[in-house]
Amino acid sequence: MTLLTMLFVLLLASFLGAELISKVPQTLHTPLMSGTNAVSGITILGALIVAGAAADPWVEALGLGAIFLATVNVVGGFAVTDRMLGMFRRREPGK
């Protein structure tokens, strides 16, 4: 991919993100943050490639460290978001 193609992808994704996020109600902003936070752990893909294909032990160590951190980020982020969203209840009918 050329730098320009990547910028193109970045730009389109950003505009799409703005559209989607403007529709998220204020009441869900905390789960939105923790959930998107988990998505930012997508960097784990890079960490896997770096650690799994490293020729140099130092590079492998960097990659493994990144895998650990990104996994905490991904698993912790999604799990806590699920826990929070499970708390949101609508008014019981007739109340």
Place this chain on the structure above:
Amino acid sequence: MTATLTDLAYMAATVLFILGLKRLGSPVTARRGNVLSMSGMALAIAITLATPGLRLGWIALAVALGAAIGLALAYRVRMTAMPQMVALLNGFGGLASALVGLGSYGHEWGQATVLAAETDYRITIGFSLAIGALTFTGSLVAFAKLQELLSGRPLLFPGRRIVTALTAAAMLAAFAWLVLEGGAGPAAAIAVVALILGLLLVLPIGGADMPVVVALLNSYSGMAAAATGFVLQNSLLIVGGALVGTSGLMLTRIMTKAMNRSLVNVMFGGFGTEAGAAAASGEGGVMREVSFEDAAIQLAYARQVIFVPGYGMAVAQAQTALRELDDLLTARGVAVKYAIHPVAGRMPGHMNVLLAEANVPYDKLFELESINHEFPNTEVAVVIGANDVVNPDARDNPGSPISGMPILEVDRARSVIVLKRGRGRGFSGVENPLFFKENTGMLFGDAKQSLAKLAGALQDV
């Protein structure tokens, strides 16, 4: 073939992320949305693990360890501590991105491939390192402040702006060095300078401004992932990072708008020190205390009551006591609503989560724009541990330090009951004329106990 399969899987993951975000548009579908995002992530990880030639031994260990810690954090954290948790996770994500950038650079450099010599590549490495490292230390400081390991007050030292400016200049220099020459030296320099810059940027920001900082760091963690995507030429990292980056930026904008401040002012203003001192215009007056019995009678015979919770409610852990009072009033036929200011908690939407945990249905919660017109028709507005967000000076007094900040107009309710710890000015130090109004009655003391006493008095009415 495998490469095509990987790309197809990444494409599917992108779609799952987008659909997941879309379903966050309503509390009804949000949980399923999160599951969609989760499956997108799982799919992307699985297909990456299937890359031929990947050595999996240590990787499995790192993943197992990370997952165990992530789960423990997620299920043990208290809802009041959610801002810290998100700050910490942001920091982890940022550091992970920086390490991937560094590792990938080292990898390419070790193999002396053409790629490492390309200017484009060096620029992307620079961004990945700088944003990731800055996000890491910035998030750690935010975490420490929110966890109260550090003082919530802005940490200001003489000449801090010059030091910050010099550090920023050093960053530019290191960047130029990396782009022009390449090598391990400038990469390390960028990382070190960015780590320092992260500290310098967040230390001077006060506790009350943390919602903005957490939202901004959220955005940075996304940008760091996107920058790493540029390094690895991985479109899924770019898309995922861009979605998070925009989300964080939009939340930052919502927060600064709700405080009527600019991002620059939040980042460099040192609010809570100078402003607080300047605000002592000394209108003053007499605060009228109200008895629990009188307050209970007002509530019992109201047609509509609006609760306005602030961070003080969370500090006192009074959410459940509040919901119990709500139950009693609702059983009496009083219409109960909650008005939530965007900056009421320590992060965007924090108050909503705290109330959801206490079993308050989300359709009783209203945003500022949709509730303000109801105050004039409301018999009693009850303010629980909120201060600046209900300060009428923000609307009426152009000289007020918080002038222009959108407020919940509780002063327009027929009567107001304010639950407050003490007679002090509170967090920002700005005087609040609401407390001195004729139709305002004060209930001093711990919010949780006050609410329980109110509930007790209500049962005797």
